Amino acid sequence: MSTHLLERKDVDERLTWDLSGIFKTEEEYEEAIKKVQELTMELEEEFKGKIDTSKTINNCLDKLKVLAQLLTLVGSYAHLAVSVDQTNTENLQKQMKFSNIASDIESRISFIESEIIVLDEKIINQAIEESKENANYLRKILRKKKHALHPEVEKALSALSAVLEAPEHIYNMAKLADMDFGTFTVDGKEYPLSFSLFETKWEYEEDTKIRRAAFEAFSKKLREYQHTIAAVYQTQVQKEKTIATLRRFDSVIDSLLFHQEVDRELYDRQIDLIMEHLAPYMRKFAKLLQKIHRIEEMTFADLKLEVDSEFEPSITIEEAKKYIEEGLSVFGEDYREMVRRAFNERWIDFAENKGKSTGAFCASPYGSHPYILINWADKMREVFVLSHELGHAGHFYLAHQHQNIFDSRPSMYFVEAPSTMNELLMANYLMKNNKDKRMRRWVLSTLISRTYYHNFVTHLLEAAYQREVYMIIDKGGSVTAPILNKLKREVLEKFWGDAVKINEGAELTWMRQPHYYMGLYPYTYSAGLTIATQVNKRYLQEGQKALEDWKEVLKAGGTKTPVELARMAGVDITTEKPLLDTIEYIGDMIDEIIKLTEELEK
Structure with missing residues (x-):
């Protein structure tokens, strides 16, 4: 790259x-x-x-x-x-x-x-x-x-x-247009730095000195903008509180959940159970990374390390196309044709360039085909990212064919289920077609460090922090940079315990995501992946019938509530069972990764 x-x-x-x-x-x-x-x-x-x-x-x-x-x-x-x-x-x-x-x-x-x-x-x-x-x-x-x-x-x-809607726009302008991260130096060598480079390259860098130096330089630049971004965020949450009060809601959270068509119980459960039950498993995973990479003290800046960074294959876009087309072919020929079109008709923006949004997203304008933004890094992990975005694309591609514009979009609570389902299907495909232990470990650890970490840890910790912010706002308070830093640090320390040192700069993580300007979005990632995990387990046990039911869910668009959509797929999200089962599934994967690591080291 x-x-x-x-x-x-x-x-x-x-x-x-x-x-x-x-x-x-x-x-x-x-x-x-x-x-x-x-x-x-x-x-x-x-x-x-x-x-x-x-x-x-x-x-x-x-x-x-x-x-x-x-x-x-x-x-x-x-x-x-x-x-x-x-x-x-x-x-x-x-x-x-x-x-x-x-x-x-x-x-x-x-x-x-x-x-x-x-x-x-x-x-x-x-x-x-x-x-x-x-x-x-x-x-x-x-x-x-x-x-x-x-x-x-x-x-x-x-x-x-x-x-x-100005707060989100101002945030993005500050982040993508004004923040100039320049370079950082390690042992006399200069390295370029930007939002995109940090999140696609330096966060995963195996050399501890370079990785931590990049984190320090990145955090230093964020810190220069913390009061401005905090003021923008305060404007956002105060706007939401004012509108909630005008519309006679008891709290901002109730107001934002109203549009998602789920009640407070589902929201709180998602945050509370993961904070309590997933944390021990993820601490175990952090300890494994520490051992593999021979790190004296595991810090927040080390959490994106790979279990087997030397093994991860480099991959071209053309090679990725073949993997994804085959991996998602279980959905049938119509879905496969959609994937082909996405590549052949330039639905996807792969390029990395100055001023481009970081991360990845899929936009699906009704009356046209979907568009996917990604910053391609020539790594196999991007196959999972692109499969995720094609999950959104496939969802709305089917929903738009079967529903009018009023009925095409489901609740935000459900929207991440189809995307994360695709990541799990890609993992199934890669493990089924390669029996090598090292490959299996790589796929499982990618699921943990990317799919589940991203959705069940990164976004969940955002959600836990966001809930604390709204509780302050609901009580008539306000938030400033020192308060936001304190809240974020407390959430991180609670989750990681003694396993990970929350080093200076980690508390600024709240400045990195645009999700806080999109209502109660962060917690829905783990909610969607909970549903996807259960549907994938059903597919592995029951076969094609589970996927046929899932396609009917995708076609239903926004005609049903999240509870009804999940029920169509055979999942009851009114109970805590799917979430606890998913957390246990994550724990089992981590245990298998540890076992495979021990076998490979013999």
Whole structure:
């Protein structure tokens, strides 16, 4: 992997995604913006102040679906262009222009929900009976009825949407455009550093001096911005508290869980049981890493080390394509064809360049195909990352084929289940097709250090920290950098105990993730992987029937609650059994890794 970050204009086009799948030209994009503005005017003229019967409700919502689809395409086109280069001022201006237009549109069409929500429930229920297409949308409006505000207040909030979403935008600008990490020096040699380089290369560096020096330099730069980012985060959580209070929720947490369609019990259980029951297993894994790498004192900066870093194969994108296509072929030919198209039609942005978002994500605009962002590092572990994002892609690819735009997206609680399921299927494939003990250990340790660590440790510790923040906010308090640092350190120390030293800089980890600007997102990673683990276990025991049921779940989109979707797949998440079973499964894998390590050392 090159350590020199290219400008976006200098990267190989074949490694970039092709946004012409949304709009072929900039002119077509501009025409679409005009069209959404025209559709908004038509909706206002035809329906504002006139939604009073089941017929007008459904006629209005049918036209709203058309507007929503086009608005999604326009918004995705603008957002995706910026996500690969935060330094491109032309694209930034385009996104900001769209953001203002979208705020205006949201404000102007807010009357639709406001007018429906005040109607007699009999009229709304009649509209539900008359239109299967609009039924779920209307049921969700009925559910929100007691939390609705005066129509003029709803309109004002919609008009302010761009401003209310500013904290995440400011955070990303500081992180990806302004923070210059420069270089760090070890034994007289200079090494380049950036957010992306730290998270894809230096965190995994086997040389302890280089790895810890990178961590120290990275933390030093984060620390320079801690008060600014804390102020941005305080703005975010205070906004959420204000809206929760306006909408008559008892707490911010209840307000944010309302949209996920799960209750507080599922949220607290996910955090509390993992903090208590998973911690001992992960401490054992940390001790194994310490022994393998002959580290005198295990620190937070050492936790991303590989069990067998010398073994991990380098892999080209073309080789990864073959692995992924075969590994996910258990879903059938239609899914396999989707994977082929993703590679062949440039749905994926592999390039690493200056200003590009870190990590990986999948965007799935309704009416187009999915788009995947990844920073490809030529390592086999990227096969799991890409399989994960293709899990999101496959989910929405199927949901969009079978559901309208209102019904295509499930609750955030469920959204990480399909992605993590794909990681487990890739592990099945790699272990089934290679009986070598060292390969098996590598796959199992990758599942622990990447799949489960990422979802059950990294994001779970974010969730535990986030819950503490919201408890302070709910009591009328506020958060500053010293408070956030203290909360994060306490959570890390509680989880890792005496097994890992939480070294200076670890407390700044709260500055690294955008998830805190997306509601109660962090805990849903472990929730999704809990479901995926149980479905994968069912597949290994029962065979293809489990996957056929799973595909039906994917096709269902957002037509059911998380509890109902999980039940379709044979998992009951109303009890603690799936989570405790998954934690035990993780523990068994760690025990097997330790056993394989002992056998390989003989």
